[in-house]
Amino acid sequence: MPDRRSLLAGLGAVAAGFSLTDCSTRAGVGANGEEARLNLYNWDTYTGRSTLTDFRAKTGIAVKMSLFGNNDELFARLRAGNPGFDVIVPSNEFVTRLRQSNMLMPIDHAKVPNFANLAAAFRDAPFDPGRRYSIPYTWLVLGLGYRKSKIDGVPDSWKWVFDSDRYAGRIGVFSEADDLIRLGAKYLGHSVRDVPPPVVRQVVAMLIRQKPFIKVFHHDEGQDLLAAGDIDLVVEYNGDIAQVMADDPDLDFVVPREGTLINSDCLCIPAGAPRPDNAHRFINFVLDAHVGAGISQTIRYPTPNAAALALMPAEYRDNRAIFPPANRMARSEYGDFEGMRHAQLVDEAVTEIMAA
């Protein structure tokens, strides 16, 4: 969920629309009998500087990357049938959704020997037992990005964005319906999973109370708003804030003491992928230690790849924005896809907050 700058994503979507229908330039056929091409559907700013060209140099396969701005866009695009993508990068909950809708192809682990490079904790996952359909690419947490010179000390509680007028008019909150309700519930002392309807009501009441102090509900461009000085405190993903921190030393990131929501973006092969063998080769390539390190160097999200991590400089490994402290991580949880009824309930709750 890097950098969902709607502008770039929009342009990417337009580009994808053109590129996928444009088959006039046929590539040669590779040794595996597949055309030497690969269509990758990815987030913006989510590959290393030379990842795709290196892959082409090594395998002869040309990667055409299209960009999406959020998981919903990815799902909506694939819902009516795969328009020709070979590799996609959904987050964990959408792995569940895509899987439930039979929209993923199983991964042939024999073709992905670099899977062994992953840290043990990421070789299995509750949302995909045995990693049959998804290979972890990054993990990420929501937290608070802030401008040090404008905030008193470290804002290490969700209170400062959800339940306080202290930073009135300088707060940006992530508008993603599900995550908003979950983080509100987390602040109120509940798990991010199975938030019961009465707690949803409580969160709605709290956020309606808080609304006059919130400057903007953003769509994952919080890091830009923070960097531009529009707001001083924002709910955002760690990697997004880490990217702007590199340019502005006055910015910082903290995971609040109540804990947070963890996500994991995964490499998957959508059902109907035209070049599944190329897709496996690409996934295996990305899991290589050096390639993985090159990617982490650019995107500044935490990597699940232990071999790549070992190659990274201390500046990355010890960066508290990228790798939040263990005690905060211990209080954080992954979210689950909890069905359509729940999605509807949550969407209406957020509509209510926005309309109030």
Added chain:
Amino acid sequence: MTEDWKQSRPLFAVLSASPMLWLLVFFLAPLAIVWGYSFGENTSLTEIAVNGRLTNYARALKPLYLAILGKSVWFAGLTTLICLIVGFPVAVAITFATPRTKAWLLLLIMLPFWTNLLIRTYALMAVLRSEGYINAALAFGWNGIGQLVGARAFVPLDLLHNNFAVVFGLVYVQFPFMVLPLYAALDRLDRSLIEASLDLGAGHLATFARIVVPLSLPGIVSGVIVTFIPSLGAYLTPDLLGGTNSQMIANIIERQFKSANDWPFGAALSFLLMYLTFAAILIQSLLSRRRGAAA
């Protein structure tokens, strides 16, 4: 001569076949599918059963959604009114300009169309934001004079992320759609009527109210319609420029097709908007028919 096609039906059929087919395949058929969805229900993440129930419409008529629809109508109405008030003098000025200036003025009105709406909206954000161009210019002026008189430091104006920004953005985007039909109507106006009115003793205001406005009414009505309808369904502008309570009905519809994954409900909301649009066009045609009967 204008009725020639009626005498040559085969020719008419041949000429109209391809646009009709286009309309049917790419407009009416997809629209019919979405209309069907509005009476449907999700049965899985990707499947919809059309069962003819009105539950989606019942939900769309809840006070929560009606209030958002009401707010959208208010925003669109305000946008249209501002466009009309600002656009009329502009259209008059273009009409009475010399042919050479006229061409340039029309070009200026149409120039923004050459740039994508998304790009223009982002540009507007750069202008309006608290460290944007307007505030920077104001701060420069304020602090310059302030140093002489010892005033307080400049506090940036809140121009972005609020309802003002949404209406401002909508007016900016819709303005040409108001000016061009007005210009078309005013340009056809017989100027001797204005001269006659002035000669016969009516003042400028009376001439404007009793001669210019009634004669350009068709232009006003089409300007209002083509400004109001797109404003009512605006999605990008409230999304990017809006604040915490600026969501319009199109933003809710977008969420149904994406994050809420509830296409039937999104379809019902879309059609609610469509029925409103039909109503607006119906009123226009009734008005023009009455005018036609009166004339």
